[in-house]
Amino acid sequence: MHIALDxxxxxxxxxxxxxxxxxxxxxxKLVVSLIGDKKNLESILAxxxxxxxxxxxxxxxxxxxxxxxxxxxxxxxxxxxSIVVAFDLLxxxxxDSVVSAGNSGATMAAAVRSLGRLPKISxxxxxxxxxxxxxxxxxxxxxxxxxxxxxxLLQFGVMAAAFSEVIFGVIRPRIGVLSIGEEQGKxxxxxxxxxxxxxxxxxxYIGNIEGGDxxxxxxxxxxxxxxxxxxxxxxxxxxxxxxxxxxxxEIQKSFTAKxxxxxxxxxxxxxxxRIDYAEYGGAPLLGLNGTGIVCHGRxxxxxxxxxxxxxxxxxxxxxxxxxxxxxxxIDLPADSGLESIESSVDRDLSVLSQQSVAESSRE
Amino acid sequence: MHIALDxxxxxxxxxxxxxxxxxxxxxxKLVVSLIGDKKNLESILAxxxxxxxxxxxxxxxxxxxxxxxxxxxxxxxxxxxSIVVAFDLLxxxxxDSVVSAGNSGATMAAAVRSLGRLPKISxxxxxxxxxxxxxxxxxxxxxxxxxxxxxxLLQFGVMAAAFSEVIFGVIRPRIGVLSIGEEQGKxxxxxxxxxxxxxxxxxxYIGNIEGGDxxxxxxxxxxxxxxxxxxxxxxxxxxxxxxxxxxxxEIQKSFTAKxxxxxxxxxxxxxxxRIDYAEYGGAPLLGLNGTGIVCHGRxxxxxxxxxxxxxxxxxxxxxxxxxxxxxxxIDLPADSGLESIESSVDRDLSVLSQQSVAESSRE
Numbered sequence: 228m229h230i231a232l233d234x235x236x237x238x239x240x241x242x243x244x245x246x247x248x249x250x251x252x253x254x255x256k257l258v259v260s261l262i263g264d265k266k267n268l269e270s271i272l273a274x275x276x277x278x279x280x281x282x283x284x285x286x287x288x289x290x291x292x293x294x295x296x297x298x299x300x301x302x303x304x305x306x307x308x309s310i311v312v313a314f315d316l317l318x319x320x321x322x323d324s325v326v327s328a329g330n331s332g333a334t335m336a337a338a339v340r341s342l343g344r345l346p347k348i349s350x351x352x353x354x355x356x357x358x359x360x361x362x363x364x365x366x367x368x369x370x371x372x373x374x375x376x377x378x379x380l381l382q383f384g385v386m387a388a389a390f391s392e393v394i395f396g397v398i399r400p401r402i403g404v405l406s407i408g409e410e411q412g413k414x415x416x417x418x419x420x421x422x423x424x425x426x427x428x429x430x431x432y433i434g435n436i437e438g439g440d441x442x443x444x445x446x447x448x449x450x451x452x453x454x455x456x457x458x459x460x461x462x463x464x465x466x467x468x469x470x471x472x473x474x475x476x477e478i479q480k481s482f483t484a485k486x487x488x489x490x491x492x493x494x495x496x497x498x499x500x501r502i503d504y505a506e507y508g509g510a511p512l513l514g515l516n517g518t519g520i521v522c523h524g525r526x527x528x529x530x531x532x533x534x535x536x537x538x539x540x541x542x543x544x545x546x547x548x549x550x551x552x553x554x555x556x557i558d559l560p561a562d563s564g565l566e567s568i569e570s571s572v573d574r575d576l577s578v579l580s581q582q583s584v585a586e587s588s589r590e
Numbered sequence: 591m592h593i594a595l596d597x598x599x600x601x602x603x604x605x606x607x608x609x610x611x612x613x614x615x616x617x618x619k620l621v622v623s624l625i626g627d628k629k630n631l632e633s634i635l636a637x638x639x640x641x642x643x644x645x646x647x648x649x650x651x652x653x654x655x656x657x658x659x660x661x662x663x664x665x666x667x668x669x670x671x672s673i674v675v676a677f678d679l680l681x682x683x684x685x686d687s688v689v690s691a692g693n694s695g696a697t698m699a700a701a702v703r704s705l706g707r708l709p710k711i712s713x714x715x716x717x718x719x720x721x722x723x724x725x726x727x728x729x730x731x732x733x734x735x736x737x738x739x740x741x742x743l744l745q746f747g748v749m750a751a752a753f754s755e756v757i758f759g760v761i762r763p764r765i766g767v768l769s770i771g772e773e774q775g776k777x778x779x780x781x782x783x784x785x786x787x788x789x790x791x792x793x794x795y796i797g798n799i800e801g802g803d804x805x806x807x808x809x810x811x812x813x814x815x816x817x818x819x820x821x822x823x824x825x826x827x828x829x830x831x832x833x834x835x836x837x838x839x840e841i842q843k844s845f846t847a848k849x850x851x852x853x854x855x856x857x858x859x860x861x862x863x864r865i866d867y868a869e870y871g872g873a874p875l876l877g878l879n880g881t882g883i884v885c886h887g888r889x890x891x892x893x894x895x896x897x898x899x900x901x902x903x904x905x906x907x908x909x910x911x912x913x914x915x916x917x918x919x920i921d922l923p924a925d926s927g928l929e930s931i932e933s934s935v936d937r938d939l940s941v942l943s944q945q946s947v948a949e950s951s952r953e
Contacts (some may be wrong), residue, residue: 231872247946358836406817407733407817407820410658414736415737416815438820438821438822438828440821441825441829442832452778454770454778454781455821458770458821459825460801462825463825463827463829464801464804465802465806466804466805467799468831469723469805470833472723473721473723474858477857477860480860481856481857483856484853484854485854487850487857488848488850490850491846491854493844494841494843495837495840523806529689532908
């Protein structure tokens with residue numbers, strides 16, 4: 228198994244990414260190709276006394292997509308960027324999957340253009356695991372598609388359910404649609420129509436899920452459009468950080484509390500690990516004719532290692548085969564009216580930008 | 591100043607609500623009317639040795655709207671329910687504002703029907719204060735309007751800014767639109783069009799705000815549709831609870847940590863107070879020809895007391911006058927095309943239900 232790692236992405240610089248690759252090959256039988264500036268990457272490897280060029284390889288590229296670059300522009304104008312080259316290697320069958328902590332919009336755009344979509348999937352998307360009081364819950368989409376139709380949400384449910392089966396071993400994952408109020412009929416028009424679609428399938432659909440139930444762990448897959456999902460992801464990260472900051476503030480106000488904090492420090496660090504999104508190994512791009520993982524820009528070496536493992540796991544456990552099986556099972560009655568509208572709606576496949584990836588993938 | 595309190599709403603029963611009323615009148619010069627079952631309310635007052643019938647009055651009603659009742663149905667079928675009677679008293683000028691911890695959809699519906707909307711306001715909504723590392727931020731709408739147009743979001747911004755000025759004393763509140771990505775042009779179509787509208791006004795508009803920035807306190811008002819806002823509210827509450835639970839789990843795993851927890855317990859309780867939504871005194875209904883406050887169903891006596899104070903503060907400080915001033919200031923060029931669509935869109939004013947409050951208010 229051979230994973231390509233975009234070694235130019237992420238906020239912490241290439242060293243952290245290289246360390247993640249080294250940790251990954253040391254803890255497994257995987258091979259990792261670092262895609263990026265060869266001279267720099269080799270000097271980092273040398274500095275860390277790593278000398279197994281069969282296990283960690285380097286593929287030289289000359290361009291870099293910045294975090295602020297417009298995704299579609301970037302992949303068009305930078306054909307020799309690490310992220311574009313990584314997905315080209317995957318299309319050519321030279322690697323099995325791709326991991327990137329760079330510009331996630333550009334990663335999605337490069338993936339769609341190089342790999343194309345799985346049959347019957349209208350919109351690839353990004354899934355993300357949220358920590359809960361029980362097992363993690365998968366939310367999809369968390370940012371690739373901001374204006375969605377009910378059919379897209381249905382497909383997100385199928386893809387995320389396959390992911391939940393393949394990576395977390397969940398049997399017949401419970402799928403809910405994110406809404407306000409649990410009763411059927413509550414929510415906006417997108418949610419209400421999506422609910423109707425899910426009820427026609429044999430999926431383990433449990434109805435509307437309220438935002439507050441996300442962290443209880445009583446559902447395995449939460450479906451929403453990419454705008455709502457991204458807001459949920461960001462607000463959860465922001466709140467977890469703010470709460471930690473508020474608690475630290477309070478503790479610093481008194482000496483007794485500080486002593487208390489020192490005594491309970493191990494509990495705090497285990498707690499932090501539990502709420503750390505990095506532990507979950509990035510967010511998979513689902514619905515592509517291939518697989519890829521986007522990581523948080525701030526990912527440390529451990530997060531990168533975990534993402535490499537998840538990337539390998541998706542391949543080993545046949546994620547895409549399972550997605551196609553589930554798509555065949557639900558096989559809703561053909562709705563040619565919907566299909567014809569579909570193509571015109573494709574233009575707002577926005578992948579974190581205003582411009583269409585679908586459009587660019589057709590070029 | 592005289593506040594009507596729906597004494598039949600809330601998850602904790604009437605006793606907690608009555609205690610909140612007693613606390614409120616003891617700490618201020620306010621008068622509170624308890625609306626509900628007279629016999630029961632008077633026996634609670636007697637049990638707590640409260641005997642100042644001028645300060646806490648009782649208005650007898652015979653019906654109760656349940657938490658699960660459909661808002662529109664409930665206010666139609668239960669004309670003698672505490673929540674309907676409370677807003678009727680307000681319309682008749684017998685009280686100055688209303689506080690309810692009951693069914694928030696029904697509260698909004700009763701308010702819209704009794705009071706009607708402020709001039710130029712298309713959609714009344716619910717604002718909610720979020721705790722941040724600095725001052726609280728106001729998010730609007732958090733649940734009254736699930737399918738919105740750009741113009742509605744603009745009005746939410748105006749109303750929430752007036753609230754921020756009047757209650758938190760903020761001068762020229764910074765207004766942001768909740769989106770994914772801070773750059774102009776990021777987001778879904780609703781957000782992009784709303785951004786264009788705000789840029790035409792003289793409001794202190796700072797552009798897109800990401801979910802993660804909500805808790806930094808660098809913005810005073812966050813504007814979103816009621817679906818997204820309600821999801822944010824619920825997911826934040828759920829996460830705050832889940833994190834507290836996870837931290838408790840971790841602390842219980844070791845004796846040292848337990849000792850540490852005991853030593854830092856005061857810091858923990860101050861922290862809990864800081865993240866407790868109850869401290870903020872409920873969520874105001876804005877855009878009505880009058881004012882009302884909805885409280886969390888789980889509100890305790892302190893939360894009720896704070897809500898009564900906020901209700902009084904909105905009147906004393908002329909919230910609605912300020913909303914109308916700001917609306918006159920922005921005075922966007924008339925768009926008759928938009929206006930004519932408006933009336934047909936009104937039907938999806940859903941106030942946490944599928945049915946239209948506007949429709950019911952026209953009867």
